[in-house]
Amino acid sequence: METLTVEAVVLKTDDFGDANRVVTLFTREYGKVEANAYGCRRTRSPLSGALQMFNHISAELTRGAKVDTIREADIIHFYDALTNDLERLAYASLLFEIVNRMTLPRQSERETFDLLTKALPVLGKRNPKIAALIGACQFMETSGVQLNFSRCVHCGAELDGDAAISLLDGGAVCMNCIDAAQDCRPYPTALRRTFETMLGFDWRDDTRLSFNSRQLDAAENFFLEYVHSVLGGGLKSVQFIRAIEGLTG
Ligand SMILES: [Zn+2]
Numbered sequence: 470m471e472t473l474t475v476e477a478v479v480l481k482t483d484d485f486g487d488a489n490r491v492v493t494l495f496t497r498e499y500g501k502v503e504a505n506a507y508g509c510r511r512t513r514s515p516l517s518g519a520l521q522m523f524n525h526i527s528a529e530l531t532r533g534a535k536v537d538t539i540r541e542a543d544i545i546h547f548y549d550a551l552t553n554d555l556e557r558l559a560y561a562s563l564l565f566e567i568v569n570r571m572t573l574p575r576q577s578e579r580e581t582f583d584l585l586t587k588a589l590p591v592l593g594k595r596n597p598k599i600a601a602l603i604g605a606c607q608f609m610e611t612s613g614v615q616l617n618f619s620r621c622v623h624c625g626a627e628l629d630g631d632a633a634i635s636l637l638d639g640g641a642v643c644m645n646c647i648d649a650a651q652d653c654r655p656y657p658t659a660l661r662r663t664f665e666t667m668l669g670f671d672w673r674d675d676t677r678l679s680f681n682s683r684q685l686d687a688a689e690n691f692f693l694e695y696v697h698s699v700l701g702g703g704l705k706s707v708q709f710i711r712a713i714e715g716l717t718g
Pocket of ligand 1: 621622623624625626642643644645646
């Protein structure tokens with residue numbers, strides 16, 4: 470049987486049977502990989518601590534005819550801040566759910582692996598809503614399905630000042646092209662700057678990011694509507710986020 474050694478983040482877990490778990494890993498080497506971990510929910514299983522969502526791990530898998538199996542897993546980094554804080558947990562789940570839904574198994578995507586490993590510590594210590602939105606925006610950019618936030622999708626002109634934006638047309642629309650565009654909505658300069666800042670964000674930079682909260686909400690609502698339209702269905706983590714907002718006021 471072929472054995473694979475991988476470095477990965479745990480993207481998703483689903484329990485099955487008495488003590489088993491299907492674990493979706495995003496690996497550095499092979500992209501997204503799904504594998505079964507038998508007995509891992511038993512407290513004495515050597516796999517039990519490592520195979521939790523958001524963990525950065527190294528693992529050994531064996532390839533099977535139908536499913537792969539995780540034989541060994543060791544924690545490289547565990548982000549306890551994400552499991553102890555509901556808001557951080559919800560926003561980290563949002564980024565992970567988008568990556569999971571938008572990727573196909575076994576397509577190596579080193580940029581996505583690097584993005585997840587850089588975003589995890591930031592989600593654990595800074596504003597999680599901002600960190601998750603930056604992560605999701607940058608991920609959509611590397612996936613090649615991003616909206617064009619800076620140039621008019623019709624004439625290519627660089628935007629200067631308020632404009633419009635269209636999900637159907639794939640991004641910003643300048644005032645000269647507005648009659649040719651479908652389903653336009655306002656795209657104020659402040660919203661464009663928010664997206665440009667997010668796309669250009671360097672995860673190693675420790676300077677505090679501050680966005681006006683109304684602007685941030687506008688960016689979040691708009692971006693999530695776009696992600697929904699791409700995925701053709703709802704995101705569970707968004708329901709989770711809204712439920713927490715309802716609790717905290
Ligand atoms: Zn134009």
